[in-house]
Amino acid sequence: MSSTQGDALLAAVESGVRVVDLGRQLRVGMPQSPNHPAFSHALPRRHGDMRRADGGSAANDLVSMGTHVGTHIDALAHVSHDGKMHGGIDADDAGRGGKYDLLGVHTIEPMVRRAVLLDIPAFLGTSRCEGGYEITPDDLEGAAKAHDVSVRPGDVVLVRSGWGQLFDEGAAFMGHDTGVPGVGEDGAEWLAAQGAHTVGADTIAFERLARGAGHSLLPAHRVLLVEHGIYIVETLDLEGLAAVGRHQFTLVLSPLNIYGATGSPVRPLAVVPA
C-alpha cells in the first residue's frame, strides 16, 4: 500500500499540524463597514417544516451580503485612482457588463504561501495600538527584527495591531470616536518594497483611520491595490495566532471564486507545527 509517495507536504500534515483559524464568524449584527450591504442570514426551511415520505428532511439558508463583510479579501478591482485600476486599466471600461472580468476576485489564485506575522503591539510593548495610531515603516521593520523574520517577495504579511480584541464590542471596533490603528501610506510603501504578495490586518479597513474621519481617505489602498497589485485582507482575527508565537508559517487563503466581484469573505488558515 501507499506511503506519501514523495509528498513532503502530506508527510508534514500526517506528522501533525496545528490549524489556526484567522477568520471572524459571520453573524447578523457583527461590525462591518457601512459602505457595504449588511450580512443577513435566514433559514427558509427548518427541520419540521416538511418531511419526506422516507422520514428525511432538509434545512437550508438564504444569505444576503456585500463581499467586504467579515474577514474578507479585496480584489484589485475594488479600488481605482484617477480613473485607473492596477496596471493602468481604465476603471470605467473594466466594469462594463456588470462584472470586473479583468481584476475581479476570481482572478486571485488560491494561496498556499509563506506568511509572516508582524506583531506591532508586542514590538511596542503594549497590549494593543491606540485608536488612530499610524503603523510606520520603523514599526514594521522593528517588529520583523524583534521576531527574527524577514519579509520576502511573495509573502503574505499580516500586521497585528491588537485592535481585533474589540471585535465583539462592535462600535468600539469600528472606532468612529477613537480612530483605528493601521498602516499609513509610508508603511504601505514599505510593504510593497519588500515584495509582499498580500497583506492583512485585524482592523476594519487595514488603514490607519483618524478619529471621526471615517473611510474618507484610504492611501494604503491606493498604494497596495492600485500601484502595486497587492491584495488586502481585512478584519482578521490575529489574537490566537499571536498567542502561538510563530512569526512565519504557512498560510492558506481560498477566496470564493465569484466571477467579476470586487472581493470575497474568506477564512484564512495559518498552519503551524503541532
Added chain:
Amino acid sequence: MSSTQGDALLAAVESGVRVVDLGRQLRVGMPQSPNHPAFSHALPRRHGDMRRADGGSAANDLVSMGTHVGTHIDALAHVSHDGKMHGGIDADDAGRGGKYDLLGVHTIEPMVRRAVLLDIPAFLGTSRCEGGYEITPDDLEGAAKAHDVSVRPGDVVLVRSGWGQLFDEGAAFMGHDTGVPGVGEDGAEWLAAQGAHTVGADTIAFERLARGAGHSLLPAHRVLLVEHGIYIVETLDLEGLAAVGRHQFTLVLSPLNIYGATGSPVRPLAVVPA
C-alpha cells in the same frame, strides 16, 4: 535571519507545491439545485459612480444566495431523519432561534487533511459514469486498489464520476432527463466503514439520482450526515485533479464560518508536489 524553524510544512511549501483548485466558479445562471435560493450578484457601486476628492474610487458587491450553491459543503444540520439529526439531536428543537447552534456549518473545523481521490471512470475504463449509475462498494474499493491507495480514518474521500464534465452545459449537469451517477446507500455505508471524515463528488447532490426522480430520495445523505456525522461536499471540479494523477494528497477546505447555517460555498484545494 530565520529559516523555517523546524516547520516541515513550510519547508515543503517553500520547496514548491502545486495547488489544484477543486471549486467551481460562482456565476449567475450556473446550475444549482432548485431547492435553494439562486445565486445572484450585482455591483451597487462601480468605478466612475463616485470619485472621492483625492481621486480614489471603490466598487463593491451585493450577493444573494443559498449556501448550497456552487461547490459547497453540507453541515450536519442540513439533514435530519425521523426528526433526529446526527447524535440523536431533536431536529425541531435544534432550529429554534433561527440558527443551528449545535451542528451548523460554524461547527466544522477547517480542514488540512489527507485526502484520496477515487476515480471511478478511470477504474471502469470509461470517460464518465452514465446518468443514474450507482457507484457501489466494489467500485470504490476497486478504484482504491487500482490507485494503490487506501482510505484511512479521518480522510477526505473524493469520488469522481466524470459527470463534472457537463457542468458548463447546465441542464445536462442537473441530469433531470438522464439521472446522475453517484454513490448509493451501500457505497455510503462503505465510506463510513472506512472512517471517512468528509466525502465529496463532482455532482449536484453526491447521490445517485434516478432519471426523472429529482432529489426525492437521498439515502447517502442519511447514512453520511445523520448516522455517521460525515460531511458531504458537492459540485466539485475533479477533472483537473484527475489529470494530475495523484490519488492521495493534502486537502485544504475552509468553510465560511456562518453562524448557524446548514452549509457554505467552499473552494477546496488539493495541494500536491510541484
Added chain:
Amino acid sequence: MSSTQGDALLAAVESGVRVVDLGRQLRVGMPQSPNHPAFSHALPRRHGDMRRADGGSAANDLVSMGTHVGTHIDALAHVSHDGKMHGGIDADDAGRGGKYDLLGVHTIEPMVRRAVLLDIPAFLGTSRCEGGYEITPDDLEGAAKAHDVSVRPGDVVLVRSGWGQLFDEGAAFMGHDTGVPGVGEDGAEWLAAQGAHTVGADTIAFERLARGAGHSLLPAHRVLLVEHGIYIVETLDLEGLAAVGRHQFTLVLSPLNIYGATGSPVRPLAVVPA
C-alpha cells in the same frame, strides 16, 4: 359631526365599492423571467425563537428579488434603444451612480386613473389567445367597440389575452415551447396613438413572444417605453376582472418608491361599483 364634506370620491367609497385585485401572489418558485434575480423569502425569526420578558415575540422576513418579479411595472429606465432612453436621454450616463435618477421607478406618479380592459379572447370568441398569437390594432379596436368603451388620453389600458389562466402551471405560462400571445409593434403603436398613460397584460412580458425565441426581440417595449414614455405592467391577473364584466373602471397602482430602480413589483387594484 362631519359628512364627506363635498368629497365625491369618499362618498362613492362609502356607498360601496368592489376591489378587484389584479396582482399575482409572490411565492417562491412562481414563474418569472430568467433575466431577473429570483424571488426568495425566508423568516429570520419565527415566534418561539425568542420571547421578551413581557411575553411578546416578533417574527420577521428576509426577501431577495429582482424588481421585475410577480406582477410588476417597468419604469422608463428599464429599456433603452440605440443608447438612448425616453426623451433622448443618454442611457450610459443615466446609470452612472448606480441609480436611474432621471427615469427610475421613483419617478412614476402613483396612479388613480380611469382604466379600460380590452378583453381579446372575449372579442375573438375564444377562451384564450394561442401561444405566439399577435394581438393587432384591429383586435384592440374591435375589442373596445365590442365593449362599448374608448381609450382616452391618460388611460391605463389592460389587454387580456387569457394566458394568465396558465400562471399556476409555471412552465406553460412562460411559454418556451408554445410562444406567448401579446401585443406586437403595430398594436403598441396603436396604444400609443390613443394616448395611453400605462398599458398592462396578463403575460410575462406584455409582448407577443414567438415559440422558442425567448425575450430576444421586444419591439413593444421600444415603442412604449422608449419612444412614447408609456409604462408597462406585466404578469397581471385579469381573470377575475374579466368575470366582473366592467370594461372601464378606476385603477389604483402605487409602485414601491425605490430610488433609481428600473421597476417594482406592484399590486394594482381595479375598483368597481359594488
Added chain:
Amino acid sequence: MSSTQGDALLAAVESGVRVVDLGRQLRVGMPQSPNHPAFSHALPRRHGDMRRADGGSAANDLVSMGTHVGTHIDALAHVSHDGKMHGGIDADDAGRGGKYDLLGVHTIEPMVRRAVLLDIPAFLGTSRCEGGYEITPDDLEGAAKAHDVSVRPGDVVLVRSGWGQLFDEGAAFMGHDTGVPGVGEDGAEWLAAQGAHTVGADTIAFERLARGAGHSLLPAHRVLLVEHGIYIVETLDLEGLAAVGRHQFTLVLSPLNIYGATGSPVRPLAVVPA
C-alpha cells in the same frame, strides 16, 4: 360611446382628485429598525452592459430587504403574545413550513377605505410631539373633535406626531437618545374601541418609545395586532397630508401579496378632492 356607466367612483376620479403620497422613498441607508434586514439595492445590468442586435438594452435590479423597511404594514403574523397570535392561534405551529399561512401579509385585503387623520401636534398647538411623548386617548379624542371628524368602525386611523419631519436626519428619526412620541397602551385601547381597521403613524414603530429603551416593550403592538386584529402601518409620511388640511379622505393601501410574510413595504395613498 360609454359614460362612466353609473360608476360614481370613476365619475369622481374623472372630475379630478388629488393623490397624496404617504410613503417614504426606499433608499439605501434610510433609517430603519435594526431588528430587520437592511434595504439594499443594486443594478446587475445597466444600459451599456449589453446591447441586443436590434439596438435594445434592458437594465434591471437586485433588491434585498426585510419587509418592515420604509413605510410598511405589519401583518397580524408579525407579533404574538404568550405564544398566541390574534384569535388564539398557536404561534409556534403557525410558523411551521416557513410561511405564516394563516395571518401572513397575503391575508390582508387591499384597502380602499375611509381614513381619518388625527393631527396631534396641530391639536396640541406645537410643531411636533417631543421624543418619548405618549399620545393619550384624550389627545386622540381631542384631535378628532378639533378636526370635526369621528373615527368609525372600519376606518383607517392615521396618527400624526410630526416626528416624520426628522426622517431625513436618520439617527434623529430613530430617536435612540431622545425617545420617540407615539401611542401607548391606553391610546391603542381607545383606537380599538373605535373599531379601527388599521392604524398608522409617522414613526419607526408606531409606539411611544422611551429614551434609550429601544424596541424592548411594544404594548400597542400587543393590543392592536394580537388582541384586536388591527393592522399597523409605520414610517408614514404625514407631513404633506397635514398640509392639505383634510382629516377624512379615501385611503388606498395595497400590500405586496407575499405569501406567508409578516409584513410588506407599502406606498399608501390618500385621495382627496382636487
